Amino acid sequence: MTELTTTRANPLIDPGLHVWGWEIPVYLFLGGLVAGMMIISGYFLFSGRWRNTRSACFVLPGLSLVLLSLGMLALFLDLEHKLYVWRLYTTFEPLSPMSWGAWILVLVYPALIANLLLRVPGPLRARVPALGELSDRLVARPELLRWIGAMNMIWGGLLGVYTGVLLSALGARPLWNSALLGPLFLVSGLSAAAALVHLIAPDVGERELLAKADNGFLVAELVFIALFLIGLLSSTEVHIRAAGLLLGGPFAALFWVGVIGAGIVLPLAIQLLAVQHRVAHTPVAPLLVIAGGLALRFVIVQAGQVSHWVRVPGL
Amino acid sequence: MARFGMVIDTRRCVGCMDCVVACKTENEVPEGFNRDWIATEVRGKFPNLAMEIRTERCNHCDNPPCVTCCPTGASHVEDLGKIVLVDHDLCIGCKACLASCPYDARFIHPEGYADKCTFCIHRVKEGKDPACVAVCPTRCMYFGDLDDPHSEVSRLLASRANHALLPEAGTSPRIFYLTS
């Protein structure tokens, strides 16, 4: 029998940590999604298959740019001292994932823009001939394309992993004490990105390809989630309690139904059938995957904040 | 180089919150926010109970995650006594440090920066004890250099049973609670 009382009642901290609302989960989700999109489109560039895979390569970079900027906006909105945001770039803090993230973005944008330059749309060419020429010069040099592709894959990979490491570096929240959060968020980003292409690609072959890839990613995601939970459950009592938040606690519903059920298993089933041509390709599965990816970020961020080293019953 | 810490005698502490009120006036902490607070832990079944009352605050950890996670260097370890501080003008209010502290010792000041116990560095520089230590009517709080074996804090830790908070969190806290 233990009674624990505290006189502290600080906003955002008590009765339980709630420093991050919707902004950070959205930022992490969009970051992961963009990471996945960069890797996919980077892969097509790298493997030289970009000419005949229109949507992936033509649409993703532009879309990435927009989504990433939206993610950055969400992050910015979460800051309590917004006018000082530029301070992120007056220093590099090697031990701070957030600092890494800030600088990674500095690398990501050029890679995306380079990717974007490969195919300047007609009207723009007409207006700014210089762009057109630059674009043609790039396209004329395959090894450079391979480089741009590689850059997109590498920076994308870093970005994806970073979205997870950002949390796993915060040791005070047992739920996040897992090196697997990085890879998990990366594959989750990949699957969401694949789903997105699957959703928008007019080219059937590409849709097939991405659906297959997505199934792979979803399976991998399941494996990582399992390993992540096993890791916690085989650790200390606080970590077991943290895992309990997802398995049976206040976040169980969103986790089991939103993330695992509707976000992974169901779409996986549908897409398996789809690729075997037992059912038609519909937007349902990819939409579920994307929603599931968002749900995953929400569950991990919110449950993680509640998880605590101090013994708190019922949690 | 000094390494400041606190030693608190839980046998004497009565949980009166004088340390809490004194911190608020001394440091002009806005209403609704606290840099220090009282935790009471009661174990057992009536009437066989054991109670520990603790005054808690930032532990000025030797291994402070709030500093390592800070993307701007606002959270830093001061040269003077290794006190962990926040530079208001560098802080963007990202709240990573709030999330990184296993003691929930930090909060966001209404002006937008992360705030917490400063070990009253402004007083320490004048050779005074922190406000909470100086006010305590039971004289159960001790402040001093943990690296100096002759300091009162070092002697107390050497001579009496004590514990820190959540050592398992790996932050190496520098506030210790005497239990007997």
Place this chain on the structure above:
Amino acid sequence: MTILSRRRFLQIGAGAAGAGAATVWSPGTPAWADFFAPAQPGDRIETVPTYCDLCFWKCGAIATKKNGRLWKIEGNPADPLSRGRLCPRGTGGVGTYYDTDRLRSPLLRRKNRGEDEWVEVTWDEALNFISEKLQKIKLEHGPEALAFFSHGIGGNFLKHTFKAFGTPNLVAPSYAQCRGPRDVGFQLTFGEEVATPERTDIAKARCLVLIGSHLGENMHNSQVQEFAEAIGAGAAVIVVDPRFSVAAGKAKHYLPVKPGTDIALLLAWMNVLVTEGLYDREFVETHGFGFEAFRAAIAAYTPEWAYPITTLEPEAIRETAREMARHRPATLVHPGRHVTWYGDDAQRSRAIALVNALLGNWGREGGFYFPASFALAKYPYPPYPHSERGAVDNPDAKYPFADLGLTNGIRAATLSGQPYPIKGWFVYATNLMQALPNQEETIRAIQALDLMVVVDVVPSEIAGWADVVLPESVYLERYDDFNTEAFREPFVSLRQPVVEPPGDQRPNWWIARELAMKLGLGAYYPWESVEEYLEARLAGTGLTLAEMKQKGVVVGPHRPINVEEGHALAFPTPSGKVEFWSTQLAEKGFDAVPKYTPHAEPPAGYFRLLFGRAPVHTFSRTQTNPLLHEAMPENEVWIHADVARRWGLENGKPVRLVNQDGIASLPVKVKATERIRTDCVYMVHGFGHTAKGMKRTVGKGASDAQLITRYAVDPLMGGTGMNVNFVTFQPVIGAEA
């Protein structure tokens, strides 16, 4: 499983609800808004010594201003009471000045009494109104028809005015609702009272027995400081309390006594000390009176006899008695302070005095010392008019041992008009609605008055019942009389203004003088300003007001305060000895040696309502102080975890308490805890404010006073025992978590 505090508990529920638990800062006036501006280098710092008024201990303090604005208040190192450290309330005194709920100008009642509707008037209008009414009362019923209620040193000047006016009816709740029975019990035994500050040498006690006295929650500064010292020095602490108090958490022996049965425990202790020959024979033989009769009287009260009454194991009673004997004479059975519990309180206090007598600790280190006070001349006023009729509160010495006025006696006389009518109440710094038992009686008495005046600093419950409310400047804005309370060393301390009042508030000395002038009592105010008065009182001490203003506290030469230091023992009782057998009591038909008589038990489904202190609040006077309010915004009702479970009461959720007479409290949060017996519940006194002008606190928590409709009057001295009420639980409909 684990139980969480009100605040942590919410964590399991909605996070959002938690934010509500934090009292988020909302600046009142602009002055407020920048009160918390961050400290600037090169600030202009000024310090002013004074003494605290957050309670009546009167600790020496030093207030610090930053750039002309009050910043902080610290203890005055020169002061023997605070020894440089204030209690949390004293530290929070800053908030008393910045309190946004303060009265700002005199108010005249607009509607019926108690409807709390007012018009602002000038001081001249207000005081003219009062003096006219007073003159009329004097004419029709004589000056005695005015009663003056006050608490604290701030009442001194008004008391002077009303003595000059000619009334002997001057009372304070600190007697019949507080320490009265204790001092009577000790008077009867040792011939001297315990007084304030208590003459207890806690610091040097090797064994300290606390019966109720919840030091650490009761924050009378010096007492708590010495308590910690004793603990630090390894004293054996014995705590007797139905609730696992903070002190119990420090105790070597914790005795969870059944409420209301302490006399049985005390008798059993005496029995063990005597039968086992553990008492101080030499002390008893040289200084004791009637010991043999006493021995016979307690012979039957064995621990086995006390067991079924107190529910305390006989072995625990014996063991603790032996522990006390082991350390005598440095064993102190603390006499307590707020002892008005069950109506037999003077006898219980006498029993405590007798246990101390058996331990031979009177005048000894670690026992009771002989306090010394700083000699200061009274101001040479003309003699006061003599009243033929005498005081009204205790007609023909109904309570033979009452040696101070009874608030409840005045109330009774006001209701009955006997022995003569009371037509005016002048109330200074006492919230009679929260301080007196049975609010309904108080209200009926007030309704029977021709004049009701309240001097307060906030629109309190009692102010709500006044015809005229006079806003006083708080202690930080005024001079008061010198404090020369007798203590370990003689000292004199000064209260002086630190800051200007924010509105049209005036100090009590000014109010008292102006009123006297209007009443044609100018002869009693030879001085113009209070500085003149204070300077005059210092005459012959070699001190000047200028010096006092600069030092705040001056300590006189140390005099012997105990036998060890060479103070002689003397017992100003009828027998000149320590009265183990009290002929005084016998003559008046009371038990010459205390007896245990059972008290009514709570009916099925009811629990005895107990109450006490929280370290950060003083009675009902600090709840609007922003700093102290934040530290504790509301009280909780302590209920044993098993009882709470049985009643389906959830920790942190609100419940209403309903007493034996059907009076229901405001909703109050449940503290389901192991820290209390299953036959009682506990509350911190002073919450549950209903005065709408106390915006910061109104409606928060519940009021024990409201539920104390019954009280047991002490036949010896008229004190009102208030632990005799029982409550049950009523769910709150649509409970907000």
